[in-house]
Amino acid sequence: MSDATIKCRRCQKDSAPLAKPPFRSELGERIAREICAACWQEWLKHQTLLINHYGLDPRDKRAKDFLYEQIEQVLFKGGAGEDIDTTKQGTIEW
Numbered sequence: 001m002s003d004a005t006i007k008c009r010r011c012q013k014d015s016a017p018l019a020k021p022p023f024r025s026e027l028g029e030r031i032a033r034e035i036c037a038a039c040w041q042e043w044l045k046h047q048t049l050l051i052n053h054y055g056l057d058p059r060d061k062r063a064k065d066f067l068y069e070q071i072e073q074v075l076f077k078g079g080a081g082e083d084i085d086t087t088k089q090g091t092i093e094w
Contacts, residue, residue: 013036016036046074051063
């Protein structure tokens with residue numbers, strides 16, 4: 001493995017890392033060290049679905065906490081994360 005790749009914790013492949021941490025926090029540093037750029041891009045798509053589906057405001061503390069928990073589940077614990085049940089769209093209270 002060269003310096004230009006990391007062993008991604010999510011996909012278990014030697015892949016290109018992120019150019020920089022996505023957040024200025026320990027979580028951001030951990031993501032940059034352990035998650036490849038491709039898996040991060042997949043997460044961003046899933047995050048967008050969550051934000052749109054639940055009408056989340058990423059500036060809201062409860063929404064941030066929810067999204068950070070989903071990052072843990074999806075990227076670090078190998079889970080699928082929160083399912084998007086499109087039959088309930090518009091009826092979920094946040």
